[in-house]
Amino acid sequence: MxxxxxxxxxxxxxxxxxxxxxxxxxxxxxxxxxxxxxxxxxxxxxxxxxxxxxxxxxxxxxxxxxxxxxxxFGIGNGGVKQWRIIGYCVIALLGMWITLKVVWWWYPSSPAPEH
CATH class of the missing domain: 1.20.5 (Single alpha-helices involved in coiled-coils or other helix-helix interfaces)
Structure with missing residues (x-):
């Protein structure tokens, strides 16, 4: 065993x-x-x-x-005021408009040539 x-x-x-x-x-x-x-x-x-x-x-x-x-945009302290930015934009647009008027006055479009 x-x-x-x-x-x-x-x-x-x-x-x-x-x-x-x-x-x-x-x-x-x-x-x-x-x-x-x-x-x-x-x-x-x-x-x-x-x-x-x-x-x-x-x-x-x-x-x-x-x-x-x-x-x-003038929201915080010491920032440029919003009315100043709007004023600058208006002055720029007026300046461009006056410049275009002066240019058109000095250099009028010439008449088309006749055939």
Whole structure:
């Protein structure tokens, strides 16, 4: 009986060794998946950090542009007043109109040649 029990124990030991090898293989696979997940999370965090920095920079630029526009239209403190801008536009239009009148007066359109 001892010889048959030795064969059974050897069989059990071989099965245990196979199962242990399977377990080691699964652990290596799990370790690889965990490492891949960690690397992916690090890449995503880096991308999110760059995106946050880009939006922060864009927000600062937009706020700066908004302040400059407010100053230009006299909305904020120390800005050019809106009536000044309107006045400049009216003066520019009058200046162009007068220039055109003077040019037409000095250089009238010539009559069409007769055939």
């Amino acid at each position: 001892s010889s048959s029990q030795g064969g059974v124990e050897d069989t059990y030991e071989l099965q245990n060794d196979e199962r242990l090898d399977d377990l080691h293989s699964k652990l290596r696979t799990l370790r690889g998946v965990t490492t891949d997940i960690y690397d992916d999370v690090e890449r995503q965090n880096s991308t999110l950090d760059h995106t946050r920095d880009a939006f922060s920079s864009f927000g600062s630029s937009l706020a700066s542009s908004s302040r400059r526009a407010a100053n230009a």
